Amino acid sequence: MRRSLKWLGAVTLAVAATASHAEDRTLLNSSYDIARELFAAYNPLFAEHWKQEHNENVEIKQSHGGSSKQAQAILQGLRADVVTYNQVTDVQMLHDKGKLIPSDWQKAFPNNSSPYYSTTAFLVRKGNPKGIRNWDDLVKGDVKMVFPNPKTSGNGRYTYLAAWGFASKLYNGDEAKTREFVKNFLAHVAVFDTGGRGATTTFIERGIGDVLISFESEVNNIRKEYGQDDYEVVVPAQSILAEFPVAVVEKNAERNGNSELAKDYLNYLYSEPAQRLLTTFNYRVHNAKVVEETAAQFPQVELFDVDTQFGGWDKVNKEHFASGGILDQLQAR
Incomplete structure (x- = not known):
């Protein structure tokens, strides 16, 4: 069944039931807007693992929306036990503005607390009529793009x-x-x-633009759903590393009596079964065995990261995305 691409509001809550009988425990995961299907598949896998290890039934509830708005909802009282976001700054906000997580949260789990990752890629229409292969093809002629606003979307900021x-x-570092x-x-x-969901609606349902730019995982999922023969995925040879950071919202988890459950929920994302599941949603993973098994699925890309290329997210946000920053300057008429 085709998934709904209608805007669901800043924060939507969906219950992912993991057992037909009464649950012993309940956990709330606050996540980004295009992760609904991923966690709908992951939650039963984790629930079975927890049942085997602890002989308890667990129900996972999901809260989805733009990750920045999700983080704000937690600061305003949403009692999420864990967060699974698509940008470091939205997790960091929970420490900086609420002290709900420790300052060294990225050390809690491997790979900077990013159990999976992606990059930015292009979805073009059948036959790739504009011949889009790389970033410089996007500024040629009358090519028109669709992607989320960098002011409101981590997805857009990565683009x-x-x-x-x-x-x-x-241009060898020539800033001008x-x-x-x-x-x-x-x-x-x-x-x-x-x-991201709004951008997909614009490109697919409204038929606007020659190319949709989003995470590689998302454009592959869209193509699979809306027509392998109607769209093509183009992964440029050079692109950005998009990490998907996770954290236990420690104050909430402790208050909810879920500290151990929350930690295991995120830690299990690194397990071989979970890593293999993640690749079925076209995410890149770290498990060496799964990486080898799925090598043909993911084109080789020269990836650069925000810390090395831009000096970190704090610097980027101040220089590029703050009011009056470089993004505003470049868009000024």
Whole structure:
């Protein structure tokens, strides 16, 4: 059945029942808006693991929306036990503004507390009529793009930074030329949607644009759902590392009596069964055995990360995305 792509509001709550009988424990996972199907599949897998290890039935509830708005909801009282987001700054907010997690939360789990990752890729229409293969093809002629607004979406911020990183390498770090490239890039955007699902609706259902830019995982999932023969996925040779950080909301989990459950829920994402499941949703993973098994599924990409290329998310947000920052300057008419 085709999934609904209608905007579901800033925060939506869906119950993922994991057993037909009464649950002994309940856990709430706050996640980003395009992760519904992923966790609908992961939650029963984890529940079975927990049942075998602890002889308890557990029900996982999900709260979905833009990850920045999800984090705000927690700060305003949503008692989520764990967060599974698509941007580091949205997790960091829970420490900086609420002290709900420790300052060193990225050390709690392997790979900077990112059990899986992706990059930014393109979804084009059948036959790739505009011949889009790389970032510089996006600024040619009358090419029109659709992707989420970097002001409101972590997905959109990754797209913007990927284009900037490509241009910086192309022009050997010449900032003036890089700015001009990204200004031209932004001028080719047909629609800035508020989030990833909205951008998909615009491109698929409204038929706007020549290319949808999103996470590699998401564009592959969209193509699978809406027509292998109607769309093509293009993964540029160079792009950005998009991490998907997780954290136990320690104050909430302790208050809910779920500290051990919450930690195991996130830790199990690193297990071989969970890592294999993640690849079925086109996420890249770290488990060596699963990486080897799925090597043909993921094209080789030269990845750069936000810390190395831009000096970290704090610096990026202040310089590029703050009011009056570089993004605003480049979009000024």
